[in-house]
Amino acid sequence: MDIFIKLSQFLLSLSLLIILHELGHFIPAKLFKTRVEKFYLFFDVKYSLLKKKIGETEYGIGWLPLGGYVKISGMIDESMDKEQMALPPQPWEFRSKPAWQRLIIMLGGVTVNFILAFIIYIGMAFAYGDTYIANADLKDGLLIENKAMQNAGFKTGDRILAVDGEKIAKFDNDISAKIVMGKQVLIERNGAQQEIKMPNTFVDQLSKVEKAPIVAIRIPFVIGAVEPESKNTALQPKDIFLSLNGEKTKYLDEAKFVLEKNKNKTIPATIIRNQKEERITVVVSKEGTLGVQLGGLGMDSLEKLGYYKISKQEFGFLESIPFGITKGKNQLIGYGKQLKMIFSPSTGAYKQVGGFKAIFDIFPSTWSWETFWSHTAILSIMLGVMNLLPIPALDGGHVMFLLYEIISGKKPSDKFLENAQMVGFVLLITLLLFANGNDIYKAIVGK
Known part of the structure; x- marks a missing residue:
């Protein structure tokens, strides 16, 4: 399914x-009284799945889903119709x-x-507005687990302030793309600002490490389920850890660090259960785990617990026009930068060029x-x-x-x-x- x-x-x-792209050719061709012989979704190599001729144009669906085309009379295109081109030009061509x-x-x-x-x-x-976390509200910085990011000099807890001089006002889906295509990233670490120069081969390095988000928000340690063989049977789903062995563990990455230091030990812990704080003890395995599966919290729950403030901007119809145009312009500029990197062999970005499977995988x-x-x-x-x-x-x-x-x-x-x-x-x-x-x-x- x-x-x-x-x-x-x-x-x-x-x-x-494909259909709208080809309509972009079809409509002006018809306006200029140019004959369109075929209008096809997908390619009809040897045969078509469906076809019907209406007027002078054959409309159809081919079996090869590699694109589509309109065949315009008197045009040298992928059809390579040399016989037609050998005849004297006609006014409709x-x-x-x-x-x-x-x-x-x-x-x-x-x-x-x-x-x-x-x-x-x-x-x-x-329809949807714009939902985001203001960058100023990320007081404890971001989660940096991507090895290529770590090799570039980033650490968990860093706040991304600007990329190539452009201030980052909010944390959303665009921030990762900006970092990948950036040359200089301004961060704040432990209250001090510093600049990180992105490696020229950063995109190539991304392909060589285990897949992990470029950046992500830090999340709490929430129990999703307790494994049957776990020694921590007192734990319950939705428990949220606040501390382990006396050390504050507001975030999961902090909890992992404390557990790693306390392998094979029984340690005290503070959790939130049913909106109340409780003190318990937990057994840490020799691998530094508790025998539990991680759970997750929705953004609404994270906001209620005081982790993040979720901002949402609503737009009326007229207000949505300049916002949408700006969004489209930024995406267009961003894709232009991607192409520039792809055509620069030294970046190794060409290795990340994908075909139909890559497009399929984004859905x-x-x-x-x-x-x-x-x-x-x-x-x-x-x-x-x-x-x-x-x-x-x-x-x-x-x-x-x-x-x-x-x-x-x-x-x-x-x-x-x-x-x-x-x-x-x-x-x-x-x-x-x-x-x-x-x-x-x-x-x-x-x-």
């Missing part, structure tokens, strides 16, 4: 993005239209991708519309940026040649465009194999 939910979200998001019209048609797909992302962020702001195994729309928005930005790359066979390649034509007044020959399309196609297949090969490699080595 879990994999079905993940797959449903993956296919729904992918299908939505792409090649017969003015360069500015062809440019609008080619830019239509990525334009829709970017607009869609901004609309989603605006809609999410209106949760439980259905959440908020998460679905958040992932769809960033995927829309990614699709738009990737399609703008100046690679023949991508929209950006066509745009590059059209801009050359507009500026120089000279149109590249059909033969040149055909050869460029083939080179671009080979390059795209290579990139596709590399990205999905990375997925396979990670699955094999478990990273």
Whole structure:
């Protein structure tokens, strides 16, 4: 059932993005009276799952879910229809239209991708608001268990004040991405500020350590269940530890440290049970554990216990527009920085490029519309940026040649465009194999 939910979200998001991207080409093509022969979700190599011709256009669903396409008459594209291109140009064909019209048609797909992302962020702001913990309220700093972060110089208890000079006002899902792509991180440790220079190979190092959040909020030591073989049968689910052996253990990481020091001992402890403090003794095993499974507390419970203050900002419709636009702009800039790192071999970031499995894995195994729309928005930005790359066979390649034509007044020959399309196609297949090969490699080595 879990994999079905993940797959449903993956296919729904992918299908939505493909259809809207291709509509971005289709609509201006029809407005400029350019014939569209096919409009397909997924590729129909040899055969289609569904197809129906309406007017001059065949609409269908292919069997190969690697994207989609519109086939525009008189255009050198992935169809490589040389027979059509050998005939005299017709007024309804792409090649017969003015360069500015062809440019609008080619830019239509990525334009829709970017607009869609901004609309989603605006809609999410209106529907869900913005929930976060103010950075100023993280008095005891963050949990740093990621080995790559520790190797870079971070420690549990550090407060992240700024990344590359940009002040961190709140703890939310964006903070990890900012740290990963940052060069200088300003922290506060034991009341003093210091700057940590991020290693150039930090992204590569992340791939070589056990998976752990870049940063996380510190949580209390809460009992989820007592294991049958445990010697601490007096413990109960939902017990919260306040101290162990006389040492304050407000957070789980502090409790682990105390237990490690008291292996094979019986020590006093203070817990909260049913909202009351109780003093008990616990037996620490030779491994430094209590024979219990960890439990968790919701953010509401953490707030009631005085750990964190949860802030939520609500937006009216008009208020959600500037917030959503700012969110989309920041995500677009952030993805641009990611691409820059990927194309810089010294960072090793290219090793983290993923294919369809990597996209599939970002979706949760439980259905959440908020998460679905958040992932769809960033995927829309990614699709738009990737399609703008100046690679023949991508929209950006066509745009590059059209801009050359507009500026120089000279149109590249059909033969040149055909050869460029083939080179671009080979390059795209290579990139596709590399990205999905990375997925396979990670699955094999478990990273």
